[in-house]
Amino acid sequence: MTTAPRAIGLPVGRLPRQTRRRSSGEHLWRWGMMLPILALLIGMTLLPLCALLILSFSNVTWQNARPILTSAGLANFAALLHDSLFLASIRNTLVFAAAAVSIEIVLGLVLALALGAVRRGKDFYTTAFMLPILLPGIVIGAIWALMYNPDFGIVDASLGALGLPAHDWLGNPGTALGAIVAVDVWHWTPFCFLLLYAAVESLPTDVFEAARIDGASAWQRCRYIALPLLAPTILVVLAFRAIIAFKVFDEVYLLTSGGPGTTTEVVSLTIYRRFFVEDHAGSGAAMSIVAFLVLGAVTLAAMRMIRKRQAR
């Protein structure tokens, strides 16, 4: 923009009136075009967030069927520091997300690389791998609740066929969280696989061919060529999955409802209970804000990693 005025001998920053008018018209036009999406952003995202923020600093009571909001200051946030259930839910959610996402990415990558090397039947395998992600969470919960049932579930029946004793996977505090991670891995590995498979299919074949001619082994080609080239996609998948995993609700709600004890309590479940069962809107809002900040921090860290990687 600054080179054009110089070219016709005008001082920088001073445009002919006609150009200025056209420029401000364009400006208006741009803002006008952006207005619907801005209104949508404000209405659907910022306003609810503001309402949540106000609620988090308030106590809500009801009198004569009308809500009465009183200021709670920072009390709702301070109480979270001593809320053993909320702290357990944060810890469990982080463990769950770390375990589930890392297993899913490793499995998804292995499946993507394996399918990349397959010559026939790719469509069949892709469709088969995709099936779990097509099922609604409620169906997945019901299926796995039946499969894990210690009395008639297929998991223990299979163990029994191998001569191993039956085990209450969801009822035992030692295995409940692991059992839910397994369900999540089954559910979400196809998502990781799909994104990584698209990246694997777009890898340049000539580089691999050159490496093979140079005597690189299959492991070396994978370690030194495929993985570095796939790294940006892996980071994107990691970010997506970490965000989704942090919000896990349906699987836990249907399989264990957070128990036994607090072993499978996750943030979304605690927030749901605090809001809708215990009817403590202020406390629920404070939890939501904290969860939002944690999730925001995870997302920002992931984005920063992706940008750094891309800059290299």
Next chain:
Amino acid sequence: MLKLLAAALLACLSTAVLAAEPPITIAAPQTPWFGGFHHIVDEYQKDTGNTVHLEVSPFDGLLAKERAAVRSGQSPYAILIFQVQNFVEFYAGGFLQPLTAIDPKFRLDPQVYTFDDTVFWNPTTGRCERDGGILMSVPVNPNVPVLYYRADLYAQHHLPVPQTFDQLLANAKTLNAPPRIYGFVQRGDRGTLNIGWDFLPYLYGFGGDILGDQKQGDFKVVLNSPRALAALQFYVKLAHEAGHPNPASVTQAEVIQDLVTGRAAQAMITVAGAAQMDDPDKSAVVGKIAYAETPHAAGQVSEPPLGHWLGGIPHNLPADQQKAAMAFLAWFQTGKAQMDYARAGSPPVRRDVLTSSLANDPHFGWMRPLAESLQHARQPFFTKDAPGLAAVFDLKLNQALAGELTPAAALNQAAHAMEDILQKDGYKTGILPDLKE
């Protein structure tokens, strides 16, 4: 064809003429007694020609829907069926229309139980009081736990029906042969009065309590008392010595499932589950289950908790809908309706039906223990903070049963959390000294 059309038209016209009230919708819970309620709604429609729609929801979902309904401009439901732990929230919040404000002549039939007077509300004192209180709801179901036991196994092992907890434990140990059959199965999962409600017969039966004399305005937390500790220690011992291997995750539906499949020799659950025991389509133990009052510790009395359901009418409803809702509630409390309700498998709310000749039928063996239990059953919470208190109660009990906390630590932590909730809401509260952990 024309004849058919004419008949259909006639049927429609006759229904419309017969119907005295506009159609209403009832928000109802998906519970073990729902089958009987569904039946009685059908009977009401046949009897009166009035139309009633049922919107059935699971436990947690129902409460959220009902809260949204009474807090909105106009409730989509003419009758809310809510569990007793939420009644103060609905009464004190001004969400329900007093029944006598809709029909000044309406009175609760003297044969209908008032369940610790939880159907009345005195807005001046903020308490449930018959004297000075206003009638706010009609009881819909008397949810009281009773002891279910396998009469055939008791006979086989020559076991006495347990009066005390020690006898219960001894019987449970005798019958315990896992994994084929568990001596006793407990509902140990947590929610808002899941394990809590399961534990209350033990707490009361050992002479303990959660709060002080709530009806007199004393909300001091007494849960961390030595008696409560003895009750929780026994509860955990029963689970570990004669129960399910992972009791902290067992739901009410699973307890019922264990009973009907013959996996449980005994359990203490809601009397409403009895209908399924003799259903040949669902049960492998038809005619083998008997019922008794919940046991107690030596020197104490059996005191089961109330967990009944009430039916109320929202404040934000047009007058004709409120009148139609009243018509249903008035019909529901009649002797004839309650007798049909009992025959359909749901525990009735009338004294004369519970003590009628129907109770002599072995198929209704739960009636006598229920009638006896209702004489001294009591309401655990008389505060609008009941959902929060119940959640804390359940969490800590569940942690104790799962082995995350010792019984003493669980009771201490629950007591402190409860005191905190009550204090914030301005109740006159306090706490006992901590139990030694």
